Every structure is written in C-alpha cells, then in structure tokens.
Amino acid sequence: MTDPADMDAFLSEPRDLYRGRALAVIKPSTAAEVARVLALCNTQGVGVVPQGGNTGLVGGQTPDASGRQIVLSLQKLDRIRDVDPASDAMTLEAGVTLARAQEAAEAADRYFPLSLASEGSCTIGGNLATNAGGVHVLAYGAARDLALGLEVALADGRLLSTLGKLRKDNTGYNLTQLFIGSEGTLGVITAATLKLFPRPRSRAVAFLGLDSPDDALALLNFVKERAGPGLQAFEIMSRLGLELVLRHIPGARDPLAAPAPWYALLEIAGFTEGEAERVADLALAEALEAELVADATLAHSLDQAAALWRLRESMSEAQKREGGSIKHDISVPIERIPAFITEAGRRIAARFPQARPVPFGHMGDGNLHYNVSQPAGADKAAFLARWDEMNALVHGLVDAFEGSISAEHGIGRLKRELLAETKNPVALEVMRALKKTLDPNGVLNPGKLL
Numbered sequence: 001m002t003d004p005a006d007m008d009a010f011l012s013e014p015r016d017l018y019r020g021r022a023l024a025v026i027k028p029s030t031a032a033e034v035a036r037v038l039a040l041c042n043t044q045g046v047g048v049v050p051q052g053g054n055t056g057l058v059g060g061q062t063p064d065a066s067g068r069q070i071v072l073s074l075q076k077l078d079r080i081r082d083v084d085p086a087s088d089a090m091t092l093e094a095g096v097t098l099a100r101a102q103e104a105a106e107a108a109d110r111y112f113p114l115s116l117a118s119e120g121s122c123t124i125g126g127n128l129a130t131n132a133g134g135v136h137v138l139a140y141g142a143a144r145d146l147a148l149g150l151e152v153a154l155a156d157g158r159l160l161s162t163l164g165k166l167r168k169d170n171t172g173y174n175l176t177q178l179f180i181g182s183e184g185t186l187g188v189i190t191a192a193t194l195k196l197f198p199r200p201r202s203r204a205v206a207f208l209g210l211d212s213p214d215d216a217l218a219l220l221n222f223v224k225e226r227a228g229p230g231l232q233a234f235e236i237m238s239r240l241g242l243e244l245v246l247r248h249i250p251g252a253r254d255p256l257a258a259p260a261p262w263y264a265l266l267e268i269a270g271f272t273e274g275e276a277e278r279v280a281d282l283a284l285a286e287a288l289e290a291e292l293v294a295d296a297t298l299a300h301s302l303d304q305a306a307a308l309w310r311l312r313e314s315m316s317e318a319q320k321r322e323g324g325s326i327k328h329d330i331s332v333p334i335e336r337i338p339a340f341i342t343e344a345g346r347r348i349a350a351r352f353p354q355a356r357p358v359p360f361g362h363m364g365d366g367n368l369h370y371n372v373s374q375p376a377g378a379d380k381a382a383f384l385a386r387w388d389e390m391n392a393l394v395h396g397l398v399d400a401f402e403g404s405i406s407a408e409h410g411i412g413r414l415k416r417e418l419l420a421e422t423k424n425p426v427a428l429e430v431m432r433a434l435k436k437t438l439d440p441n442g443v444l445n446p447g448k449l450l
Contacts, residue, residue, distance in 0.1 A: 039157025094125025
C-alpha cells in the first residue's frame with residue numbers, strides 16, 4: 001500500500017506519541033514472502049519496521065519521519081498451523097491475535113494463559129517481540145516463558161526455525177530466547193510454538209479493601225500459602241485510582257460498602273469443579289480474621305467476575321479522561337513495592353505539589369504501572385511538559401530499588417536513551433554485538449531499542 005489514506009492507520013501508535021511516514025506498507029501472507037521482503041530491503045538499505053496489531057505503547061512499531069522506511073504488517077500471517085493437546089503445544093503464525101490463540105487452546109480443552117487488555121487486537125508475534133506480560137505472569141510467566149520455538153526471518157532473507165514441541169533440547173545456544181523481547185531488531189518472528197496448560201475448571205475472583213500496600217504484600221504471601229499455584233493473578237490499586245474509574249467509566253460500581261485506602265484484586269483457579277471457590281472462601285475468611293483485609297467481596301457469577309476485572313482494566317482509560325497522565329511501566333523486587341510506593345509518593349509531593357500518583361498493577365510479579373495524574377484543574381500541557389523531569393524522579397528511584405525501567409511494554413523509541421543510561425555497560429556491548437552480527441546493515445527496526 002502506498003496511498004497515504006490507506007497507510008495512515010499504520011503510521012502512528014495508540015497514544016499518538018509517535019507518528020511517522022513510510023515508503024509503503026507491505027502485507028505479506030507467508031513467512032517466505034516476509035523473508036523475500038527482508039532480503040530486498042537489506043540489499044537496498046531500506047529500513048523495515050515490523051508491526052503486528054499496532055497496540056504497543058513505546059513506539060516500537062512506528063516508522064520515523066524520514067519517509068524512507070517500510071512498515072511490514074504481519075496481520076495476514078494468521079494461520080493456526082497446529083494444536084496438539086497431547087504435547088500441550090500449538091504452533092501459530094505471528095499475525096494470529098491473542099484472543100484467537102486463547103480460543104484455539106480452549107477448543108482443544110487446553111489453556112493458553114497470556115492475557116492482556118488488548119488481546120482482541122494484539123498479535124502473537126508482537127507479544128513475543130516485546131515479551132508481553134499481562135495479568136497471569138504470577139502463575140505462568142511472561143511471553144518468553146510460554147514459547148517452545150520460533151520461526152524467524154533474518155535480515156538477509158534466510159528463515160531460521162526452532163519450531164518444535166520438545167521440552168528438553170540441550171543442543172547449544174537457546175536461539176528461541178534470543179529473539180523474544182528483541183522488538184524486531186534482530187529478526188522478524190513469523191510463527192511460534194507455544195505451551196498449553198490444563199484448562200481450569202473453576203475460577204474465583206475477589207476484590208478486597210486494604211489499609212496499605214504493606215497489607216497487600218502480607219495478603220499476597222498469605223494467599224500464596226493457601227492457594228499455591230492456583231493463585232493466578234494479584235493486582236493492586238489505590239482508592240484514587242478506583243475513584244477515577246467510578247467517575248469516568250460508565251457502569252462502573254464501587255464493589256465494597258465502605259471505601260478503603262487500597263484494594264487488591266485476586267483470581268484463583270481450580271482444576272476441579274468448585275475447587276477455586278472453596279480455596280478462595282477459606283483464604284478470605286482467614287484473612288478477615290487475621291485483620292489483613294478490611295472488607296471483601298467474592299464474585300458469584302461470570303458477570304460479577306468480569307465487572308471486577310473491568311475496574312482494574314479501565315484504570316488507564318479513566319486516567320486519560322481525567323487529564324494529563326505521566327506513565328511509567330516499572331518493576332521492583334516484590335518485597336520492596338510498599339517502600340517504593342511510599343518513597344515515590346513522598347518525592348513527587350515535594351517536587352510536584354498536588355500531582356496525583358495513581359500506582360496500580362501486577363503486584364504478584366513486581367510490576368507497577370506507576371502513573372501520575374495532573375493536579376485537579378491544572379493545565380494539561382504545562383503538566384505534560386514536565387514529563388522528562390517526572391521520569392527522572394521515578395526512574396532514578398527505580399534504579400535505587402534495583403528495579404527495571406521497563407517491566408512489560410518494551411523499550412521502543414520511548415525508552416531508548418534511558419536504556420543506554422541504565423543498562424549494564426557490558427550487557428549493552430553484547431546486545432550491540434548481536435545486532436551487528438544479525439543485522440550488519442541496520443535495516444531491522446532502525447532506531448528502536450538500541
């Protein structure tokens with residue numbers, strides 16, 4: 001596609017932080033066609049920007065402003081090649097949406113646990129290229145933990161395949177893991193063999209009121225001891241975050257009778273009928289008795305469970321409607337999350353009076369979306385103009401807490417300079433050496449990550 005109107009949807013990312021230009025948008029239908037495109041671009045020195053569902057939040061899928069790059073859309077590589085319940089594995093092409101992957105697993109009476117708010121449009125290739133996390137990392141790990149093998153088109157047009165259902169293969173370097181999280185800078189993922197799991201037969205979703213993040217940490221460990229691997233998700237949010245959802249999201253309702261300073265949302269799965277509900281009932285009763293929880297509600301239907309999850313999944317949208325929001329996707333060691341939240345709040349109050357921190361996210365795996373909303377009634381543009389200053393404050397504290405500046409969204413263009421400032425220098429040298437080896441002409445997603 002070369003018509004500007006046809007290309008427009010491929011040239012910017014969801015938050016419109018980055019908008020570029022392109023020579024063309026190329027939409028191959030097979031891995032062989034992807035390889036041929038890369039071979040041609042490699043010989044001509046044309047930059048290639050791979051793109052899946054275009055849901056990324058760090059500009060990794062957006063061309064630059066030069067107009068000399070192509071966007072390589074993988075949406076037409078959408079075949080489900082194989083689903084093998086006996087091997088607990090399935091092989092999908094890169095353009096299959098995450099929702100379709102989940103459905104393919106369910107049709108075989110299996111479970112694929114990767115789950116994101118954008119699962120209806122994000123694609124398997126993009127999930128792997130960015131090592132997507134989501135709400136079930138606590139139980140199953142991130143995207144890289146779910147991959148058995150990949151098919152990858154290299155810059156020179158060769159196709160590398162590690163596809164297969166083997167759980168044990170001790171034959172040298174793990175090339176599969178090399179490409180996961182590389183954001184299309186080392187090769188273009190065209191297909192993947194992914195792990196499947198037994199399908200849970202029961203689920204329990206609970207929403208709990210807490211006094212503090214310290215109580216949330218204590219509750220997390222308390223429930224872990226009782227639910228074991230059945231604890232699938234453990235999310236936290238502040239009262240302010242919930243109030244924004246109640247204010248801006250139609251149909252949202254406060255699930256508890258009285259407000260609490262903090263909340264936890266947890267999900268427990270069971271592999272027999274009623275197992276999850278029994279474990280959740282017991283754990284919540286004991287947590288209330290131990291005064292870890294101020295109040296709690298347990299969903300008694302699928303609709304109620306979905307309504308509780310919508311409160312969590314609407315956090316970003318509610319903050320957007322409230323005004324300017326400076327966002328951070330960070331991780332710190334789980335046991336240090338309460339201290340991080342306290343210290344970050346103290347520093348922000350001193351430097352940005354009346355700014356409103358709205359931390360929320362996956363406490364079970366140490367990943368916080370530490371977002372800061374503008375002061376009520378303040379000028380949005382003036383607040384967002386201090387984006388770099390806020391980032392320096394939050395990311396400086398992340399470094400002090402031995403955390404990561406990017407927990408699940410990747411680096412892309414948004415955090416490229418920050419990565420160079422914070423990554424171990426030797427690790428950066430190795431990354432650059434790998435890039436030079438696999439992409440000597442620098443055509444694969446130029447200007448991203450490194």
